[in-house]
Amino acid sequence: MADSASDERPEPEKGAVSSPAVPKEGGLRGWLQVVGTHFILFNIWGLAFAFGSFQSFYVLEFLPSVSTSAISWVGTIQSWLLIIGGLVAGPLFDLGYYRSMMVAGSFLSVFGIMMLSLATEYYQILLSQGICAGLGFGLLYIPAITLVSRSFVRKRALALGISTAGAPLGGVIYTLVFEQLLPRVGFPWTVRIIGFVMLALFVSSGLMLLWNSEDTGQLPAASGRSRTRRRLFDISALKDVPFWTFTAANFFMYMGYMTPFYYMPIFAETKLHTTRSLGLYILIISQASSIVGRVVTTAVAHYFGAMIPWIFSGVASGVLCLAWISTDTLAKFILFSAFYGGISGALVPLPPSVFPHICPDPTSLGAWLGMAQSITSFATLIGAPIAGALADLGAGGSDDLTFLNVQLFCGAMMLSGSALVLGLWWVLRRFRGKRGFL
The missing domain is CATH 1.20.1250.20 (MFS general substrate transporter like domains)
Incomplete structure (x- = not known):
C-alpha cells in the first residue's frame, strides 16, 4: 500500500508545511531497514504460513475432540488481524508513533506465543495465538513496509522483494523448528523456544529499523497531528x-x-x-x-x-x-x-x-x-x-x-x-x- 501510494504525491498547497526531503536512496541505513523488515516478516508471516504444522498437531493429537473448523479459526483470526491491523497502524505511523507500535507489537506478539506455551484448552489457544499474537502482528506489518518504501525509489522493488522474502522463509524455518523440537522437548518448550527466537529477531529489527531514521527526517515527529490528513x-x-x-x-x-x-x-x-x-x-x-x-x-x-x-x-x-x-x-x-x-x-x-x-x-x-x-x-x-x-x-x-x-x-x-x-x-x-x- 505504502509503495504504490508513495510514488505519486499531490503538490503541496501554498503556505502548507512541506514534508521533509526524501533521504538519500538506500545507503547503510536503508539496507539495514530492509534486513529489519525481513526479520519482522520472518516472524509475523512466517508463523502465519507455519500454522499448518500447528493445525495438524492440534487436530490429530492435542485437541482431537475439537472440530477441524474450530481450530482453523485460530490461524485465520491471526492472519486477519495481521492484515486489517494496517487500518490502524498506517495512520499511527503518519502521526509519528512508530516507536510505540514497534514496542507494543513486539510485546503482544511474543507475549501471545509465550502464553500459548501454557495453553491446555481451545479457548486459551484462540486468545493467545489467534488474538493476542495477531494484534501484535497487525501493529508491525504495514509500518515496516512503509519505512522501506520511503528509503528507496529506483531500487524499491528490489528492496521490497528482499524484505518480503522473509515471509515464506520464516514459514519454512518455523515449521522445521516445530517439527524437530516437538518430539524432543514437548509442545510447551517448543513454543517457548519459538518465542525466544521471535524476541531476538524483534529486538534486532527494532535497532535496524530505527537507527538514524529521525535524523534523516524519515520518521514524522509524534506531535499528535499529521502533516497531511490521510x-x-x-x-x-x-x-x-x-x-x-x-x-x-x-x-x-x-x-x-x-x-x-x-x-x-x-x-x-x-x-x-x-x-x-x-x-x-x-x-x-x-x-x-x-x-x-x-x-x-x-x-x-x-x-x-x-x-x-x-x-x-x-x-x-x-x-x-x-x-x-x-x-x-x-x-x-x-x-x-x-x-x-x-x-x-x-x-x-x-x-x-x-x-x-x-x-x-x-x-x-x-x-x-x-x-x-x-x-x-x-x-x-x-x-x-x-x-x-x-x-x-x-x-x-x-x-x-x-x-x-x-x-x-x-x-x-x-x-x-x-x-x-x-x-x-x-x-x-x-x-x-x-x-x-x-
Missing part, C-alpha cells in the same frame, strides 16, 4: 465498478489461497499414511517453492504487466486444487504441493501492482487500497473454517476427514476469482480506457 474511507470507491470487480476477484481467490497450506500435513498423515515429520516436510517444500514463484512471476510482470501472470497464477492454482483430488500417492502429492506453493505465491504481490489502474485519483490510492484489502481480509478469516466445516461433513472423526469437499471448495473459489480478474481486464478497458497488458 483518508481511511472514500465513499466514492463504493460506487466504482472497477473497485468492486477488483475486490471481488481478490476476495474469491483469498477464500481458497491459504486453505491448502493448513491441510497439507493432515492430508499426508490421514490419507497417505505418512509420518508426522514427512507431512510437515511436504508443507516446507510448498513454502520454499513459494519464494521461487514470487521472484519469477514478479520478474515476468516487470516486462509484460501484472495482469497476465495474475490471471495465469489464479487459473493454475485453481486447476491444481482440483488436481489435488487425484493425488493418491506420495509422489503425486509432493508434486502438487511444490507446484501449488510456487504458482499461488504470486497471488500476494501481483494484485497491488494492478491497483494503481483501479484508482482514478492518485491522492486517494492509499484509502482505496486500504478499503479493498480490508474487505479481502475477511476472505482470509472465513476461508479455512468453511473448508474445515466441509471436511467434517460425513467424517467419522479427525482421522477420516472428507478432503474432496476441501479440494472442490478451493478450486471453485480460485477459478471464480480468476474469472473475475478476466472481467476486471474488460472493466478497466471500458471504464478507465486502459489498453495493453497493464
Whole structure:
C-alpha cells in the first residue's frame, strides 16, 4: 500500500508545511531497514504460513475432540488481524508513533506465543495465538513496509522483494523448528523456544529499523497531528465498478489461497499414511517453492504487466486444487504441493501492482487500497473454517476427514476469482480506457 501510494504525491498547497526531503536512496541505513523488515516478516508471516504444522498437531493429537473448523479459526483470526491491523497502524505511523507500535507489537506478539506455551484448552489457544499474537502482528506489518518504501525509489522493488522474502522463509524455518523440537522437548518448550527466537529477531529489527531514521527526517515527529490528513474511507470507491470487480476477484481467490497450506500435513498423515515429520516436510517444500514463484512471476510482470501472470497464477492454482483430488500417492502429492506453493505465491504481490489502474485519483490510492484489502481480509478469516466445516461433513472423526469437499471448495473459489480478474481486464478497458497488458 505504502509503495504504490508513495510514488505519486499531490503538490503541496501554498503556505502548507512541506514534508521533509526524501533521504538519500538506500545507503547503510536503508539496507539495514530492509534486513529489519525481513526479520519482522520472518516472524509475523512466517508463523502465519507455519500454522499448518500447528493445525495438524492440534487436530490429530492435542485437541482431537475439537472440530477441524474450530481450530482453523485460530490461524485465520491471526492472519486477519495481521492484515486489517494496517487500518490502524498506517495512520499511527503518519502521526509519528512508530516507536510505540514497534514496542507494543513486539510485546503482544511474543507475549501471545509465550502464553500459548501454557495453553491446555481451545479457548486459551484462540486468545493467545489467534488474538493476542495477531494484534501484535497487525501493529508491525504495514509500518515496516512503509519505512522501506520511503528509503528507496529506483531500487524499491528490489528492496521490497528482499524484505518480503522473509515471509515464506520464516514459514519454512518455523515449521522445521516445530517439527524437530516437538518430539524432543514437548509442545510447551517448543513454543517457548519459538518465542525466544521471535524476541531476538524483534529486538534486532527494532535497532535496524530505527537507527538514524529521525535524523534523516524519515520518521514524522509524534506531535499528535499529521502533516497531511490521510483518508481511511472514500465513499466514492463504493460506487466504482472497477473497485468492486477488483475486490471481488481478490476476495474469491483469498477464500481458497491459504486453505491448502493448513491441510497439507493432515492430508499426508490421514490419507497417505505418512509420518508426522514427512507431512510437515511436504508443507516446507510448498513454502520454499513459494519464494521461487514470487521472484519469477514478479520478474515476468516487470516486462509484460501484472495482469497476465495474475490471471495465469489464479487459473493454475485453481486447476491444481482440483488436481489435488487425484493425488493418491506420495509422489503425486509432493508434486502438487511444490507446484501449488510456487504458482499461488504470486497471488500476494501481483494484485497491488494492478491497483494503481483501479484508482482514478492518485491522492486517494492509499484509502482505496486500504478499503479493498480490508474487505479481502475477511476472505482470509472465513476461508479455512468453511473448508474445515466441509471436511467434517460425513467424517467419522479427525482421522477420516472428507478432503474432496476441501479440494472442490478451493478450486471453485480460485477459478471464480480468476474469472473475475478476466472481467476486471474488460472493466478497466471500458471504464478507465486502459489498453495493453497493464
